[in-house]
Amino acid sequence: MNPARVVERIFKKFLPSQFTIAVLLTLLTVVLAYFFSGMEQEGRLVTILSYWEKGVWDSGLLVFAYQMMLILVLGHVLVLSPPVSKQITMLTRYATNTASAAVLVSVTTMLAAFFNWGLALIFGAVLARKVGEKAVKEKIPLNYPLVGAAGYTGLMVWHGGMSGSAPLKVAEKGHIADLMKNVPQAEAGISSLPEFISTQHTIFSWWNLLLFALLLIVVPIVLYAVGKKVKPTEINLKIFQPRSVGEKKVSGAERMDRSRILALVFSGMILVAFFIRYGSDLTGFNITPNMLNLFMFGLAILLHHNFRNFLEALEEAVKGVSGILIQFPLYFGIMGIMGQSGMVEDISGFFVAVANATTLPVFTFFSGGLVNIFVPSGGGQWAVQGPVVLDSALKLGVPLPKAVMALAYGDQITNMLQPFWALPLLGITRLRAKDILPYTLLLMLVGTIILITGLLLL
Template sequence: MIQKLGKKFTDIFQRFMPDAFVFALLLTLITAALSMTWVDASPLMVIRSWYDGFWLLLEFGMQMVLLVVTGYSIALSPQVNRGIDSLAKRIRSPRHVYYLVVFLGSLFTLVSWGWMVITAVLGRELALRIKGIHYPYLIACIYFSNLIWVCGLSSSIPLLLNTPGNFIIEAGILETTLPTANTLGSGLNLAMLALIVVAGPLMMHYLAPKTEEVPTLEKLLGPESDKVSTTIHEEARLLKLPFRAFSDLLNNSRLLQYVIAISGLVYLVHHFMTRGLDLNLNIMIFIFLILGLFLHGTPMRYVIAMKRASGNISGIVFQFPFYAGIMGIMIYTGLGEELAMWMASVASVDTVPFFAFLSGALVNFAIPSAGGEFAVIGPSIIKAVQEIGVALPPEELNALISRAVMSVAYGESLTNFLQPFFLLVIIPVLGAGTKIQARDIMGYLVIPFLVFLIMQLAVVMYWPI
């Protein structure tokens, strides 16, 4: 019954959901219309806000490109391939793969949401080795595993509020930082973390579709597949000149590559010794890059691996600016702040978590970045909580603020199941050589979305902070 319902949702998404780029264009028009009707922004102001926002995600977009290609290049190394071969021999069925990628992916993204790329690499390689894997559903499982990231070490909202001199303090809304013990270390967050780690893999295990014609990766790969007839080592050998040349000596020099790689390793040791477990996007990319240098051994092999890993990143390159434009409309017309103020007008002490969750969930469609979203609606939400809880003792008020900001984070993360923005990060890895689009995947996430919507709302409303 549940599998049939999941197939029904998938059929609906395939019929009605357009390409991720068209989704962004439609969302742009919807956000613009809301700005003109709700906050009375003029058409020219909307267009100017759209243009000004267009460039807000350039750094983030480049980080995503590098995250994808450096992560994928690691998977192309012979050492990683041997490790995945060994793992594949121990897995008996596709359902075990679905469970494994959700479970491991959840653990990976607890460290950093960018590690979703590692899960994507693992999932694709397992799909090439194990027969009978429903590939679109496997991609949905990998995307699902990123739900937990807001509970982990890279959760941007609680980390921001624990940063001295953050913009909330500078604006005079909070007097001091909000310790992560009140947010990431709270009973509320630990309960949410346990819920996702335990229930998530089990649910995706049992929701696996049952079809006679399983769309495996092998069937989906077209003639443009990234499967090549020569290994990276062989291609590097073929690129050498037929005679001894200094250029080939440099191109294939292990000494040159290892000197650079060891220098990078020295910096990483220094970074973690002086800053603790600071895993921002830049340091994650640097780790992937240095690890790739070690694994491939020579500059030419690494160049070939990066070239193969870069073959499908166009979606990130040209679509991120359009989502940034939507973000600009939300920020510069005041639409995001207006939404948060609306929450303040209807919420009470008991319903603040519900409306904070709802605000995070809705605004995520227009601003699919937790930090960017909180910059828009965070100040208004915290001020709303302070007004609603003005009669509460300081400890209870801080607990209510912590619950509200974490509710925003949970809502933001959950609606990624219906928003293909971050799917663009793993599609270059998982969709390479296929014609898979977001509409082939998102339908499998509707039931998980509905189930976790109910469970997460129950946790944020009733679980002790």
């Protein structure tokens, strides 16, 4: 019996929808906070629920959710434009079966993720979608969920790349001192901490690049082997066709909607504003959500040639944001409970307490992975766990860059288990969490072995 097929059947039978997963995870967090947090017993449940409510409506996180919705929608709109669609279609000509498609999607997605996680998030999703559409159009037998899982692999390498939250934050002058100033027990050792930790010692260190290279090689090999064994699946994808094709010539005010000149002027204005505002950031590969969204907005209008075509593509792309719209706030509530109740520090502190100089990076890795399940935000996780990690590394004599990257590795690898960041991909590919999880969990196991071995030996 095929083990991959058995696991796939189990997940499809017992794993609920991604919304139900978010609800169950919320209830689990409430229970854990009630019984295991250090809060006062009186009024504990009321306090926990207040933390949850504040997290759900956290204004900063809601802005982030809207940014993610725009990344998803604008990226999809951009891909639906004739020029980009043509280029990606050309790329998919190498996807002749499930195995080759999985390799193509995983390699390109992981390479994109090393440069920027947001870019990889949308690129992997749309490339997987295009491969699925090709399979429908050309009647190619394909295991679409495996290809979808391959499109998610960028999230298992992103934190060790050029947009990694933890290594980029510690590279800022003064960040470490600001991070540690509210940790009383660390006051004695603050003077021993550096002003910053250069990315030359984290992201661009030889050992981090080596681990990334190993993942870039091993993950596609695993997907190729699995792709040779899994059976094709039914693919229900509607290929986008603009309604405006074949319509009669318009007149009156509708001409403005179809005006190439007006679209060219407006998109040109957006792109000029983009380069004025973000030109210096481009040279340092510092890509932010706002930066990416503004560029995709201007480019999408330009490549669709007029507002009518742009709006038709927008209408199609909006269908994929329902998961983010309602599920992100649920995860924000979980993050509110975990952060305000002190559970993040408790988890991190437990692992640190049982560690020594050799095992601290490994325990930091596992604590980062565990916290990521409840707090799926690299930057937010570093803000809470960072002081504990740096303080313990300093006391045990562990190199600070290694400690920082250990947390980053743990955070990124459990993205293969946590469906939070898969929501954009699921929206575009029309897959469900239960479809891709059997394969992403296998990749999580493979990645964990590689990263832990690296932390112990390198």
